[in-house]
Amino acid sequence: MTRAELPGLQTFLTIAELGSLRAAARALGVNPPTISHQLKVFEERLGTPLLTRNTRSVTMTDAGRALFISTRHLVGAIEVALDTARDAAENKSGQLRITLPYRAWQLIIAPKLAAFETAYPDVELEFAINEALVDIVSEGFHAGIRLGDHLQNDMIARRLSRPQDGAYIASPDYLARYGHPSNPGDLLSHSCIRHRQITSGRIAEWRFKTPGSEISVAVSGRLIFNDLRTVVEAARQGFGIGWSLRAGVEEELARGYLIEILPEFCVQRPAFYLYFPKSLARLGILRSFIEHFAVVRET
CATH class of the missing domain: 3.40.190.10 (Periplasmic binding protein-like II)
Incomplete structure (x- = not known):
């Protein structure tokens, strides 16, 4: 049986269960001529009659009875699965x-x-x-x-x-010892704490916005981490200048544990x-x- 025959199977099973075309039509929300046509098409696809009909009732043929017995539980299982799927759309648990x-x-x-x-x-x-x-x-x-x-x-x-706004950050102690960068190029003479991205395996670029364009600065330093939380902690301990999403270090900035540098050059993230x-x-x-x-x- 193909998927195209499933609607016909449902029509047949409904007629067989309810015992008449009219009752099946009411149950399926269609008119009796439509039910009769659907059953006829289904029987023609199978190449055998499934029901004998008179004006008041229908009776299953041997082929119809065998099909009814072997498939009615499958349709019931499909209906349960469909009900479960519908419930999932509204379920809040x-x-x-x-x-x-x-x-x-x-x-x-x-x-x-x-x-x-x-x-x-x-x-x-x-x-x-x-x-x-x-x-x-x-x-x-x-x-x-x-x-x-x-x-x-x-x-x-x-x-x-x-x-998300980014932020280049350093501790007050580091900046007191090594100076406060005034432009991206100054970072070339600083110890920068770099981040190796787990997504790509590459060290993240340090990008800056300038009038009309963005530039990348090839910073250097002896510390590389694959976790931005560790980059922030190392910067807080004075090991160099690091980068983080600004929202993730607002508390450290507010308390003075870290100082933001070059904010006017920082590139926004998605x-x-x-x-x-x-x-x-x-x-x-x-x-x-x-x-x-x-x-x-x-x-």
């Missing part, structure tokens, strides 16, 4: 697994998590903190959060933040996005998550 970098957790999720848990007490959230690009389908995640230039292909994406496969677009708990955490309306 269950588990949601999300992979995200630490800064997305710190800046987007943590501030609003308590309110989400209050609003959705039956949702279990699992967060996997990971800077690398992750195949969310093969790894069993429902969704991922990354900056807009690090999204997995062929996914639906929803914006969760505004574009926004954070939640991305997920198209097959989960109607998942109720995922839609609720997006509605709660998204702060920027798509245009």
